[in-house]
Amino acid sequence: MTWEPAVTCTAVSKTFYEKDETLAYLPEYRGLAGRWRYARLRPRAVRAVDGVSFEVRRGEIYGVLGPNGSGKSTLIRLLSTLLEPDAGEMSVFGLDVVRDRLAVRQLINRVSVEAAFFKKLSALENLRYAARLYGLAPREGTEKALDILERLGLERRKAFVSVENLSRGMQQKVAVARALFTSPVLLLLDEPTTGLDPRSKREVQDFVLEVRAFHDTTVLLTSHDMAEADRLCDRVAFIDEGRLRAEGRPSELKERYGPNGAGTLEDVFLEVTGRRWPGEEDED
């Protein structure tokens, strides 16, 4: 493993402004009609990512752990050039995420929590589209994707039915295959196993390990599954309310923060945030 940085993130912040509809019904706004009340509301600022700095080394599997709403997906979106940071710098293999957007896009791919497919089209049709976008010959590209799908335990014939008729686990496998067949140097996985049955979860996890073992791919993954992070990640970072609270190798963190130098990653979370790990929760 070389120590060349794959991702550097320096003091990155992102704030969203949201209007909260329910506030329109506060007494202060009485007397105004609904839409006008809404128009009078000041947007509420949500600091989704707040001064986050970290570095991912080439070839590493780096995990970002945090409860729902802690800013994990925002961080991934910033890295995948879908959002522009308000402040701070982010680069992927030395390329600036804002200035060299197109070049960064060639290096990365992302698997999001929700499977982003044309649901009426088959997996194969979706993969053909993806192949063309990423400059692969469609035939060769889809062959490669089908091989990956087979590796992930998806029957070949399932690739020919509409994606909407596939289970969530199968859809997620197609999403993983779609991200991988473009040979990204940086793979961004946003809660890739959330909502999967234990077996599919295991299969996807095994595959992530396999990818790292056999290809020159760096993986940045988010999760709120501590066991998964422990199993997959070389290093993890805890994020809570947009802030990075602790970072290190899972064993190191457990030693440093766990009771009597032992314990679990849940204990680490409690120690660094002062809050109990919320555990498995429903995805929003």
Added chain:
Amino acid sequence: MDAPRRRSLRTELGALLGFVERNFYLTRRYLGWEVVFLFYTVVNTLTIAFIGVTTPGEAGPKVLYLVIGALLWGYLSVIFHDVSESVAWERWEGTIEYTFMAPIHRLTHLGGMCVYAIAYGITRSIIVLTVVAFFFKLSLSGANLPGALAVLLVSSIAFIGLGLMAAVLPLLSTERGPQATHIMEGFILLVSGVYYEVEVLPSWLRPISVLSPATYTLRGVRAAILEGAAMRDLVGYLVILAVMGLGLIPLGLAVFRMGERHAMKAGKLKRHG
């Protein structure tokens, strides 16, 4: 894995083809609806054409006048729709982030949508025209068909420009964007003289018709088909439409870029809100 691929013209063309192919798959998947909409368009065109038969005087030219209006409007509104709804649609599907983070130029993406829209619009128009020709004896003797086609092609460019401008609206506001698109389309329909001469419009509305590219498309195509106007008589329309197109395309792209940038800053490039 392998070294980062060089972006080349071939890759971009391949991606453009990818958009065309994807839209074709989608049309095929929703074929039932396509047939239903097509049926409705055919019937709509026929009912309008029959108005020409009921009014006094020789029916032939009047029917043709109305059919040209209905066909052209069908074609131009399909282009406008397909282009302007391309973003709204992907947002609804949930594929918007995937498409927008692909390593291709936005021009390629939008170009692909436009190429498909034109191919789709032409195919539809041909089918409608075929059915209409079966109901009415449309005399095209003396018509300058190549001239009409030239006007149509040049005006497609202007409509693509308008579509691009409208396409970005859903990125700014999920609900208001598509609403604005429909208002825009309705307005163009009103002022462009699709089924009547713009002279019948109230005087305060008439100046606006000058701004709509459709006004010139309709006049040019009617001159070519009904009066058999020669190419040199159509040059005026062609020049106006070309100028509008050459202005509207870069403007449309610039507006789209600005909208995309804004969406990336405000976090609107995603499925909900």
